[in-house]
Amino acid sequence: MQSAESVADTAEVTETSERIIRYFEDYVPGLAVDCGSFSVNEEQIIAFGEQYDPQPFHVDRDAAEKGPFGGIIASGWHTTSLMMRQVVKHFISPESSLGAAGIDEIRWPRPVRPGDTLRVTATVLEARRSQSKPDRGIVRSRMELVNQDAVTAMTMTAINFVRARPAGA
Amino acid sequence: MQSAESVADTAEVTETSERIIRYFEDYVPGLAVDCGSFSVNEEQIIAFGEQYDPQPFHVDRDAAEKGPFGGIIASGWHTTSLMMRQVVKHFISPESSLGAAGIDEIRWPRPVRPGDTLRVTATVLEARRSQSKPDRGIVRSRMELVNQDAVTAMTMTAINFVRARPAGA
Numbered sequence: 001m002q003s004a005e006s007v008a009d010t011a012e013v014t015e016t017s018e019r020i021i022r023y024f025e026d027y028v029p030g031l032a033v034d035c036g037s038f039s040v041n042e043e044q045i046i047a048f049g050e051q052y053d054p055q056p057f058h059v060d061r062d063a064a065e066k067g068p069f070g071g072i073i074a075s076g077w078h079t080t081s082l083m084m085r086q087v088v089k090h091f092i093s094p095e096s097s098l099g100a101a102g103i104d105e106i107r108w109p110r111p112v113r114p115g116d117t118l119r120v121t122a123t124v125l126e127a128r129r130s131q132s133k134p135d136r137g138i139v140r141s142r143m144e145l146v147n148q149d150a151v152t153a154m155t156m157t158a159i160n161f162v163r164a165r166p167a168g169a
Numbered sequence: 170m171q172s173a174e175s176v177a178d179t180a181e182v183t184e185t186s187e188r189i190i191r192y193f194e195d196y197v198p199g200l201a202v203d204c205g206s207f208s209v210n211e212e213q214i215i216a217f218g219e220q221y222d223p224q225p226f227h228v229d230r231d232a233a234e235k236g237p238f239g240g241i242i243a244s245g246w247h248t249t250s251l252m253m254r255q256v257v258k259h260f261i262s263p264e265s266s267l268g269a270a271g272i273d274e275i276r277w278p279r280p281v282r283p284g285d286t287l288r289v290t291a292t293v294l295e296a297r298r299s300q301s302k303p304d305r306g307i308v309r310s311r312m313e314l315v316n317q318d319a320v321t322a323m324t325m326t327a328i329n330f331v332r333a334r335p336a337g338a
Contacts, residue, residue, distance in 0.1 A: 055263060076271075081221035085220075094225050099280075103245075103272070104275075108270065108271055
């Protein structure tokens, strides 16, 4: 388990090969967790686009080549969803997650293209215990997705409700 | 076509039974567009959750009933993706859409549960022509999703790049 004592003051990526159970107390500002990486191919991008975001540059190869990005790019919602899979696996714990209040400031500075591999890092920005319900707190975290060329493709700030560590856990 | 002259100063929902082609000039602050509604069932919620957001309250009916929401709820990313389908159909035009810079402030004040029907409204907050590229502009819009009980389930602010109307269009 990640304890407060082992957390660096500045962002430092912690490899998480095994699943770590985290409670509110473990989300200490400065904790940075490597959430692994994912790749996405053209077939997946088009399938997601057809279902949820059928703009030409997500679903139509010919139109996309003539369009603003010069080719197919992933829907931003596809990228957030694929990111979430990594975050659930490496950063959030089912033992403590009480859902999200929302998201602040998603940015997509670089398109995600077929064949890209994105590494996901989650860094705790702020952790505040609830005044009214001291068995939980609010954790603000910044997610960053960096592609195989070391270019940031997405950043995001998530606001999550997290259960505090129960006695004996 | 929606012209600036026909746009109300305050938010007023415009029904869009037919597809309307919009360019930058048409996204006038105060324009509010009814983007229709969608429903989501338990099978769809679990399928999305298993693929992208496998937290117990999205994928496991028994665990969800004992969990913080008392039952299965949709991943917030599922809700944003289903919203996007409505926005692409009713608010964005393939003729002018140049993608999104990002999103500000998603909030999920009420969970989306199996069987819910969400109505999507998009309201233009701000439209600013690019100084460096006057053939386009940036449009900030607020999306609101209201469920069958008239409760707001999601709000979001999107930041989109939009092409200006070409000569003769």
